[in-house]
Amino acid sequence: MQLEIRERTVGEITVLDLIGKITIGDGSVQLRDAVNNLLEAGRNRIILNLGGVTYVDSSGIGELVSRFTTTKGTGGKLKLLNLPKKIKDLLMITKLLTVFEIHEDEQAAIESFQ
Amino acid sequence: MMLAENVVELTIASQLEFIDLVTTLTDNITHMIGFDEESAYWVNMAVRESVANAVEHGNKYDPQKTVDIRFTIGVDALRVTVRDHGEGFDPSTLPDPLDPNNLLNPAGRGILYMRTFMDSVEYERHPEGGMIATMSKRRAPKLAGQESGEGDHKHDAVRN
Numbered sequence: 001m002q003l004e005i006r007e008r009t010v011g012e013i014t015v016l017d018l019i020g021k022i023t024i025g026d027g028s029v030q031l032r033d034a035v036n037n038l039l040e041a042g043r044n045r046i047i048l049n050l051g052g053v054t055y056v057d058s059s060g061i062g063e064l065v066s067r068f069t070t071t072k073g074t075g076g077k078l079k080l081l082n083l084p085k086k087i088k089d090l091l092m093i094t095k096l097l098t099v100f101e102i103h104e105d106e107q108a109a110i111e112s113f114q
Numbered sequence: 115m116m117l118a119e120n121v122v123e124l125t126i127a128s129q130l131e132f133i134d135l136v137t138t139l140t141d142n143i144t145h146m147i148g149f150d151e152e153s154a155y156w157v158n159m160a161v162r163e164s165v166a167n168a169v170e171h172g173n174k175y176d177p178q179k180t181v182d183i184r185f186t187i188g189v190d191a192l193r194v195t196v197r198d199h200g201e202g203f204d205p206s207t208l209p210d211p212l213d214p215n216n217l218l219n220p221a222g223r224g225i226l227y228m229r230t231f232m233d234s235v236e237y238e239r240h241p242e243g244g245m246i247a248t249m250s251k252r253r254a255p256k257l258a259g260q261e262s263g264e265g266d267h268k269h270d271a272v273r274n
Contacts, residue, residue, distance in 0.1 A: 024166045025130040057162055058224040066220040086155070093230050094223050095212055 002027035004052075005034045010110050013045045014038055015081075019052035022060030031060075035067040035078070044076020047109050051082030061090055068100060077101070081109050120187040125180045126165075128173040136165050136183055140194075143185050147192065147253060156231035157192070157251050163224035164196040164247045172198025172245055191233070191250045199244040205237045 003026065006017040016034055021027045038046060048064070056064075064080070071078035079101045083091075091097045103109035124139060126132035140161045144154035165181055173179035179199040186193040211222045229235045232249040240246050 023162070024133070024170070057159060057166065058221075058227055059166065061223060062220040065218055069218055090227070094226065095217055099217060 003030045005030060007034070009043075012043070013047060013110055013113055014043050015047045015049055015106070015110075017049045017052060021055040022053060022063060023055060023057045024059035028059045028063040031063050031067065035071065039071060039074050039076070044071055044074045045113050046071055046076065046078045047081050047103075047106070048078065049081045049106070050084065050087060053084060053087065056087050056090060058090075061094065061096070064100070065096065077113065079103060079109055079112065081106055119189075122185040122187070124183045126183070127177055128169045128175050128179050128181060129177070130166070130169060132181075133162055133165050133169070137162050139185070143187065143192065147187055149192075149251075149253070153251065153254070157194075160228040160231045160235075160249055160251075161194055161196070163228050164194070164249065167224055167247070168196050168198035168200075168245075171203070172200035174200060176200075189253075191252045193248065193250040195249075196247045197240060197244055202239045202243070202245050 003018060003020040003022055006019070008015040008017065016038075018031070022031055035046060038044070046067075048067075068078045081103050083102055083104075088097065088102075091100065101112070103112065122139070122143065124136060126136060137158050140158050141154060144157050149157065161183075165183065168181040169175060173181065176199075181199075182195075182197040184195045184197075186195075205225065208225065209216050209219070209222055211217070211219065211226050216222065225235070228247075228249060232251050234248075234250050236248045238246050238248070
């Protein structure tokens with residue numbers, strides 16, 4: 001399995017700890033399914049913890065964008081936590097760094113939903 | 115020291131499962147010829163993007179169509195060609211992923227990443243059908259006290 005996803009809840013907020021690769025095929029699909037399952041359950045306050053992600057390709061970046069817009073469409077928010085430098089580079093190159101709300105501290109990310 | 119060009123070729127079926135095979139070979143080649151870790155990482159990604167495009171958009175996952183990858187290890191640069199057997203396309207007609215109207219599109223960033231991480235990327239139609247992507251990355255001379263300049267290059271590419 002390319003990507004391992006561990007789910008935690010903090011009140012109404014769900015933290016998804018992502019570990020592995022978000023690339024075309026399995027990784028992107030796993031991320032899509034995990035976020036969509038949360039949205040279908042009415043949980044639309046989501047933090048993606050990317051600290052354990054070792055590789056992302058353009059498909060993975062596209063999936064982050066898609067889940068961001070889908071979550072926003074439900075009236076919720078999807079925020080990013082612990083971005084590795086290379087993912088930050090990829091977001092910067094495609095002018096997406098300011099599109100996402102990005103946190104380096106989990107507690108601050110959780111409190112930002114208040 | 116290699117004085118002549120060396121060529122390594124690989125042909126895969128149009129299945130995403132084989133992309134890792136190509137990038138593993140890419141890593142072996144870039145490390146063998148002395149690319150620093152940062153450069154090797156981004157060359158890996160450029161090759162991944164190109165092969166994924168060939169499988170998905172070029173061959174449209176047709177199991178009868180192959181993707182042909184050729185690594186040419188030159189004295190000054192690594193050149194990688196990726197050929198699909200699809201209908202071909204005009205790269206100049208692709209939407210600009212940096213256009214504010216396209217920023218939230220789920221797709222369309224792969225070629226931009228390739229152009230950012232490689233020194234050159236060119237597309238041409240193969241006379242017998244399909245497209246060929248040709249990418250090259252200079253091999254930085256390892257001189258005492260001289261840095262590779264990879265970071266600077268990357269940001270130059272971003273501005274371009």
